[in-house]
């Protein structure tokens with residue numbers, strides 16, 4: 001027998017018991033049909049998962065136009081809602097893709113047996129179209145979540161106290177963690193500084209036995225990424241130093257402000 005109709009495969013993938021015995025036997029023996037069914041099941045599962053997370057969006061008509069153009073489909077070929085629905089709840093189904101304006105009402109559902117007699121699209125075309133639509137529906141929330149600014153979590157804060165040589169200086173630091181695990185320190189410094197040197201931000205071990213440079217503070221505020229592997233429980237002192245332009249990367253010993261992260 002010929003391969004099983006893609007509509008039947010799609011409904012089987014959604015768990016609808018629509019296959020005849022002959023069709024079931026064919027699917028069991030035909031690797032093409034089994035493969036197509038597996039792909040459709042995976043697509044349906046992805047669709048369900050996406051649907052539980054975010055409301056499905058109706059793609060604009062040009063989305064289908066693009067798919068049709070890429071697949072070389074005739075103008076009057078449009079996806080039928082039943083083929084692209086994920087699941088079967090009547091309340092939350094995505095609306096059908098737009099129909100041409102001159103069509104007064106959407107076509108009524110046609111029983112599966114009747115539809116089998118009609119000329120069908122090749123299975124590959126349906127799979128590609130379904131996959132493209134799922135990619136679009138899933139892709140939109142994914143893009144939005146990337147565009148959304150990540151919300152940092154404040155891990156600790158520090159009040160930075162002036163050293164005797166810098167009696168009017170004061171500062172503050174906030175240690176934050178981003179959702180991806182990146183830690184960063186936001187430092188602000190209020191100090192009368194000269195034109196000669198530059199200011200550098202450091203994390204210093206609580207017993208002052210070691211330190212790590214976070215970078216140069218330009219102006220009065222800066223955000224610095226804490227290098228991976230630096231234990232901020234240990235390196236818990238935030239320090240801002242005045243550094244001469246002498247090419248020496250070590251701490252000058254001229255700290256302006258310092259304070260513990262708590």
Ligand SMILES: [Zn+2]
Pocket residue numbers: 002003004026027030031032033034
């Ligand atoms: Zn087959």
